[in-house]
Amino acid sequence: MANTRRKAAWEYFGEELRRRREEAGLTQAALGQLVFVSGGYIGQFEQAIRKPQLDVAMRIDETLDTRGFFERLWKKLIREKRFASYFEEVAELERLATKICDFAPLVIPGLLQTPTYARAVTVASVPFATEAAIKDTVDARLERSAILDDATRPEFWVILRENVLRTPVGGPAVMAEQLNHIASHIRNRTALVTVIPDAEGAYPCMGGMLRLMEFEDAPPVAYTETEYSGTLIDEPAVVKSAQRTYDLLRVAALSPEASLDLIASAAEDHRRCARTT
Structure with missing residues (x-):
């Protein structure tokens, strides 16, 4: 639906240009x-x-004497596409959720990312992106995290693999800051974060990340994502299976207290590394 609306808006841009x-x-x-x-x-x-491109839209305005019409419309349409098409509906639903459960085996979930960590992930994924595009991606991710500061915030459960704590995304200083940020959320009780230690070996859902969302007056959904795409699932039997998988992940994880200790220890390891580099 979001893609259809955006296509219609660009068609309007074209119709106005022709007219x-x-x-x-x-x-x-x-x-x-x-x-x-x-x-x-x-x-x-x-x-x-x-x-x-924006500069072309601006030259069209100047040539046709349209007083910035095409520039403003271009900026509005580009700004509205803040997320990959497969994630747009997920971003909308997380603002309505009463409970969000994330399993992250590779990177810190977006709702917990700091600006420097988010930038490092973005640059690694899209190395030729412009600074403006990188900033927009990071800003969009940080705007999403505002739901955790709201009085009506959802319950936010997160399960991380230990390797997520150890991988120095952006360098050790960035990683130390990121882990301190997570620890603050835990201590402020805005997120409940547990960790599956690397020594655990095999674990459920080894294929990738998993998210579950519950709502006040709508059925729960599940979302899975790989590097190149994501799938939003609302079929009840599949969602129930995903919920069972998340329960098994909880069993494999350390207690909240032990997890916080491990996160704090990993942050200190990164800090020491930053001081010696």
Whole structure:
């Protein structure tokens, strides 16, 4: 549904571009020459096949005397796409959830990430991204975490693999800060975080991350994610199976107290490493 709405909005962008171009008595080729792109590109913008760069939208405004209309519309449409298409509905649902249960075997869950950790993960995933794109991704992730500061925040349960604590994402100083941030959430009782030690060996859900969400007046859902895609699941039998898997993960994890000790110890290890590098 979100993808359909966004496609319709870009089609509106194209329709307005065509209408205002024709009102100005310009062909696609003529407008393209004035804004330094080909006429074919203008045609593709008008058909919502391609999306113009911001500087092109600004030159279109200047050429057609549209007083910043296309610049404002471009910024609104780009800003609205804050998440990967497969995660958009998940981001909406987490704001409505009364309980969120995350299992994270590889990286710190987004709701617990610090700005520096989130930036390091983003740069590692998209090494050629612009600074503006990186900032937007990090900002979107941090905005999501605001639900944990709200008076009506959901119960937030997190199970981490110990290797998540040990991997120095962004370097040891960044990692020490990140683990201290998690410890603060635990001590403030805004999150209940436990850890499955590496010595545990095999564990349930070895395929990837798992999230469960419960709601006030709607059935629970499950969400799984790999590096390239994610799947939101609402089929009751599958959600029930995912809930059972999460119960098994809880059994494999250390107690909350022992987990906090392990997180604090790992943070200190990273701090020592940062001092010697």
